[in-house]
Amino acid sequence: MLLGYLFEATKSKPIAEQYLVDIFNGLQFTDIQAMTKPGINTFCQLQAIARKKLASLSDAVDECAGPAAESKALAEQSNKFTDLMEPEQRRVFCGIHYHGKSTGTLAAELNKTEEAIRRILKESFNVIRNQRNDTAAVYR
Amino acid sequence: MIQQQYIDSGILEAYVTGTATDAEVRELMYMKAQYPEVNFALQQLELDMEHIAQHMAIAPPAGTWNKISDTIDELILRPEFNPGQFQPNTGDKGFKDHQTDNGPHFIEVEAESNHMKIHKNWKWVFAAVFILGKIFLGCAIYFYLENRQAQQQVQELKTELKQLKK
Incomplete structure (x- = not known):
């Protein structure tokens, strides 16, 4: 799972x-x-x-800005979670989760307040939660 | 309710994505211990993170585990280090009274385990030594038989010579 991330x-x-090996060795x-x-x-x-x-x-946060950019890099695997998000939610979620950006950095980049960034992040988690619940309901 | 407001504030999401400040983390740890609802919400978020990771998981290439297993094994086998036992007495009471404490006064060098841990590369050395041993044994048997056969031939020639002389 960590290698996937x-x-x-x-x-x-x-x-x-290489990162995986470094993390475990460290x-x-x-x-x-x-x-x-x-x-x-x-x-x-x-x-x-x-x-x-x-x-x-x-990396630049723009890499997560649209499904087209993602599909180029992630041709082997599609990220169904980020694909379900709105563009703004995707930028915030990917910027924080995959690129390790702070809310302050993202707030400056997107010209929003940190509270707004956190709200968008919470919304993106709601999308993930809904998808998880849908998957659980299908398997139930 | 204060705990619901706290959950809705987005701090939990910031925490699981590593963007919460130190003060927020401390506050969250307090709220988590204080309110089961906060603890449950945090667990659910961690499950969300695991769910994403499970979906995006990829199998590591062969040999990755070997690169890290040696270090992990070493960490697990290493005993817990207690630096306190090697720290000198801060006071000089022991010197004044010519007394010593009853703690350990030496470092045990001899290992307690009867097993020896060696690097994996040594298996190739052992295999090479084993194969070379077999080759030398084969050579020794071959030359012994050759030598015995030659001696028999010499003996037969000697017998023939004696018969011819007669």
């Missing part, structure tokens, strides 16, 4: 694999203890570490 962010399998014993505690979502902790590492590799 890294691939989404880097758009390159060899680079994503883990300390205390990190492993902390992220395997009860009640802690291990994947989200690993993803947070990956996001910090990826922050230096911040």
